[in-house]
Amino acid sequence: MSSKAPNTQRRNVTRDRIVKAAAGLLREQGAAAVTTRRVAHEAGLQPPALYRFFQDKDDLLDAAAEHVFAEHVEGKQATAPSDDPVEDLRAGWNTQIGFGLANPYVYGLLLDPARARDTPAQVKGVRILAERVHRIAAAGRLRVSEERAVNLIRAAGVGTVHTLLTLPPGQSDPHLADAAFDAVARAILVDEPAVSAQDSAAVVAAFRTLLPELSGLSKTEAALLDEWLQR
Template identity: 85%
Template sequence: MASNAQRRDITRDRIVKAAASLLRDQGPAAVTTRRVAQEAGLQPPALYRLFQDKDALLDAAAEHVFAEHVASKQTVAPSDDPLEDLRAGWNTQIGFGLANPHVYGLLFDPARARDTPAQDQGVRILAERVHRVAAAGRLRVSEERAVNLIRSAGTGTVHTLLTLPPEQSDPHLADAAFDAIARAILADEPAVPTRDPAAVVAAFRTLLPELPSLTEAEAALLDEWLQR
C-alpha cells in the first residue's frame, strides 16, 4: 500500500503534467484551477493543498517541460567534434525556445528568475561542451565567460525571434548569432603559444585536475593566476 508521501507525490505529478500540457499548448491563461483539476481528474482542493498559488503551479509546470527537454539532451552522445556539438546544443536550445514560447517566457523572465534543477543541469551540459572545446585548444576566453556569453546570446536570440513581427522574421538570425559568439570565444585553430596565448591558457586550465603533483590549494592558486 502506498504511503501518504507516495500518494502525495503521485497526485502532484498528475497536477504538474496536466498544467504543463495546458501551458505548453495554450499559455499561462489556460492554467486555471478548474482546468488543471479537470485534466488531472481531481477536485480543485487537491491543488490548493500542494501549491501555494497559481505562480507556484506555473513554475512547476514550466520546470517539468524544461526538465524533459534537458533529459533528451543528455541522451545525445558526444561526437568527435566538440565545435559541432557546441553548435548542435545551441540549435537545440533555440529550437526549444521557439517551439515553447510560453514555457520559455516563464523560465527566463527576469522578474521570476530562480534557479531550478533542470536549468542548473542545462548549464552543466553547456559547461561540459565548452570544456571539451577548451581541452581541444580552441577557446580564447575562460570557460566561465564562454558559458555566460553563449547563455546570454541564446536567451536574447530566442526573445528577439519570438517578439519580431512575422513580416520581419529572420530565419538566419540564430545562425548569425552563433557565428558572432564563435568569433568572440574561439581561436581560429588549435592553440599554439606564439599565436594565441589566451587559447593556451584556456586549454591548460582544463588540465589542472590531472596534475597530481599539485595540492588542491596550489591548483586553485595556479587557476587564479591563469584566469588573470
C-alpha cells in the same frame, strides 16, 4: 514497512498528474489557461485538491515550466558527444533555440526576472553547456575563459530567442540564429588548436582544463595557479 511510504507514493503520483496537466495547458495556451478549475479537470481531481500540493497559481506555473524544461534537458543529456566539440556546441545551440521558439510561454516564464531562480533543470542545462565548452577548451580551441564562454553563449541564446519571438509577422529572419552563433563562435574560438604562444589565450584555456589532473599540486596551489591563469 511504514504506512507513510504508500501515502508518499500516492501523493507523488497525484502531484505528477497535476503538473503534467498544467504543463500541457501552459505549452499550448499560455499561463492564462492554467486555472485551478481547468488543471483539476485535466488531472481528474476537484479544484481544492490542488492546494494540498501548491501554495498558489504561481507555484503551480513554476512547477509546470520546470517539468517542460526538464524533459528538454534530459533529451540534451542523452545525446552522445561526437569527435568535434565545436559541432556539438552548435548542435546544442540549435536545440536550445528550437526549444525556445517551440515553447514561447514556458520560455517566457523561465526568463522572467521576477521569477528568476536556479531550478534543478536549469542548473543541469548550464552544466551540460559548461561540459561542452570544457571539451572545446581541452581541444585548444577556446580563446576566452570557460566561464566567459558559457555566459556569452547563454546571453546570446536568450537574446536570439527573445528577438525571434517578438519580431512582427512577416519580418522573421530564418538565418538569425545561425548568424548569432557564428558571431559568438568568432568571439570565443580560435580557428585551429593552439600550438604556440601566439594563441596564448587558447593555451591558457586549454591548460586550465588539466589542473584537476595535476596530482602534484595541493588544492590551494591548484586554486592559486587557476587564479593566475584567469588573470
